[in-house]
Amino acid sequence: MEIYDTAIYRMACQQFDQVADHLQIPESERGRLKYPKRSLTVALPVHRDDGSTEVFAGYRVQHHLTLGPTKGGLRYHPDVTLGEVAALAMWMSWKCALTGLPYGGAKGGIACDPGKLSMNELERITRRYTQEMISFIGPQVDVMAPDLGTNEQVMAWIMDTYSVHMGCTVPSIVTGKPVGLGGSLGRREATGRGVGYLINRATDTIGLDISKTTAAVQGFGNVGSVTALSLARYGVKIIAVTDAFGGVFNPNGLNLWDLDKHVAAHKTVAGFGEAEPITNEQLLVLPCDILVPAALERQINEANAGKIQCRILAEAANGPTTPEADRILTERPEIFVLPDVLCNAGGVIVSYFEWVQDLQSFFWSETEVVDKLFRILEGAYTQVVTLSKKQKLPMRLAALSLGIKRVQEAKRMRGLFP
Numbered sequence: 001m002e003i004y005d006t007a008i009y010r011m012a013c014q015q016f017d018q019v020a021d022h023l024q025i026p027e028s029e030r031g032r033l034k035y036p037k038r039s040l041t042v043a044l045p046v047h048r049d050d051g052s053t054e055v056f057a058g059y060r061v062q063h064h065l066t067l068g069p070t071k072g073g074l075r076y077h078p079d080v081t082l083g084e085v086a087a088l089a090m091w092m093s094w095k096c097a098l099t100g101l102p103y104g105g106a107k108g109g110i111a112c113d114p115g116k117l118s119m120n121e122l123e124r125i126t127r128r129y130t131q132e133m134i135s136f137i138g139p140q141v142d143v144m145a146p147d148l149g150t151n152e153q154v155m156a157w158i159m160d161t162y163s164v165h166m167g168c169t170v171p172s173i174v175t176g177k178p179v180g181l182g183g184s185l186g187r188r189e190a191t192g193r194g195v196g197y198l199i200n201r202a203t204d205t206i207g208l209d210i211s212k213t214t215a216a217v218q219g220f221g222n223v224g225s226v227t228a229l230s231l232a233r234y235g236v237k238i239i240a241v242t243d244a245f246g247g248v249f250n251p252n253g254l255n256l257w258d259l260d261k262h263v264a265a266h267k268t269v270a271g272f273g274e275a276e277p278i279t280n281e282q283l284l285v286l287p288c289d290i291l292v293p294a295a296l297e298r299q300i301n302e303a304n305a306g307k308i309q310c311r312i313l314a315e316a317a318n319g320p321t322t323p324e325a326d327r328i329l330t331e332r333p334e335i336f337v338l339p340d341v342l343c344n345a346g347g348v349i350v351s352y353f354e355w356v357q358d359l360q361s362f363f364w365s366e367t368e369v370v371d372k373l374f375r376i377l378e379g380a381y382t383q384v385v386t387l388s389k390k391q392k393l394p395m396r397l398a399a400l401s402l403g404i405k406r407v408q409e410a411k412r413m414r415g416l417f418p
């Protein structure tokens with residue numbers, strides 16, 4: 001599977017191998033659990049606003065098809081590669097299995113910088129990508145959702161392009177779309193809300209009074225901003241946030257409502273008043289109770305893992321901690337890790353609710369959505385903590401073991417085909 005070979009794909013495979021050793025999965029079963037079932041790479045020629053034509057690379061990877069359709073986000077970022085998308089698809093598989101969703105994992109991406117594209121250019125790229133994916137996706141085949149650099153509007157364009165091809169409106173082709181087009185109440189907030197819920201549970205587990213804690217959040221997009229707000233509602237003081245353009249720090253706590261207004265006006269947290277500037281590197285090693293990486297993968301590495309000064313590391317982003325950093329964290333039992341496959345699962349859980357609502361054309365209230373979300377998260381959290389304590393496993397190994405074992409069992413029951 002050399003086509004996927006990148007640092008992040010190797011990282012996902014290393015994690016899998018570690019869990020497979022722990023679960024004593026026979027060699028003969030490892031290949032079909034690990035390698036993506038199929039992937040599609042497309043060239044997307046698009047007219048730029050200045051009249052020129054540019055070709056963008058697009059990818060979609062479906063990791064396994066054993067338990068139902070595949071499910072996973074679509075990412076717009078200049079560094080997107082097939083290998084990155086494959087790693088993210090693999091993590092989605094374990095996350096869906098851990099939380100009991102009837103999906104395999106998938107992920108997609110386009111190598112582009114959405115910040116440097118006009119709305120019209122973004123729309124043309126998105127529609128072209130969807131057109132190329134028509135035969136590869138479907139409500140019972142593969143369902144996309146927002147991720148880094150994509151949002152409700154992007155999902156609306158995908159749904160529209162797909163629906164035009166099918167000759168009827170097909171809302172269940174994507175999740176995370178606007179509520180007015182069949183989106184679910186509570187989907188936009190789901191990931192950050194789930195992160196907040198699990199951090200609250202983690203403070204119970206390690207005996208911290210959440211109302212007296214401080215937090216630092218890396219990334220202030222969908223997940224980071226909603227996590228910060230959700231933590232503030234539990235009484236947490238948010239002392240630092242960063243994004244791709246800079247960061248701000250105030251030991252007395254940042255006023256998130258004013259910060260939101262600043263971000264709406266300036267598209268970055270940088271330059272927010274009543275706070276000192278702070279870099280990403282500084283934020284990650286800041287003394288605080290709760291550290292939330294909510295931006296990119298591989299942020300906590302061999303160089304900074306020994307210097308992190310938090311009690312709870314809540315991995316809101318996918319893959320923010322490298323395996324080398326993980327080994328260092330395992331030697332630091334004072335840090336309680338909420339691993340990504342558990343910590344940010346709120347997003348795919350409410351995506352699942354959205355898909356179910358679309359298939360039934362029967363929509364739920366936000367209270368129902370949040371209640372069901374917390375119930376699933378509670379079940380997954382309890383299972384992971386129980387296994388971790390019983391077998392003295394790090395939280396990541398416990399979470400991945402539960403997810404991988406379920407996929408292994410399903411594959412054993414079905415046979416070689418899916």
Ligand code: NAD
Nearest residue numbers: 147148149191219220221222223243244295317318344347
């Ligand atoms: P987003 O595009 O809404 O926000 C990303 C944020 O990260 C922005 O504030 C951006 O400025 C910041 N950022 C980018 N590069 C950075 C850098 N080098 N340093 C610091 N900040 C940087 O994306 P999102 O949807 O919030 O996703 C964030 C993470 O959460 C990703 O890892 C994604 O895979 C993961 N995730 C998202 C969802 C979801 O529902 N959106 C669900 C599960 C996991």
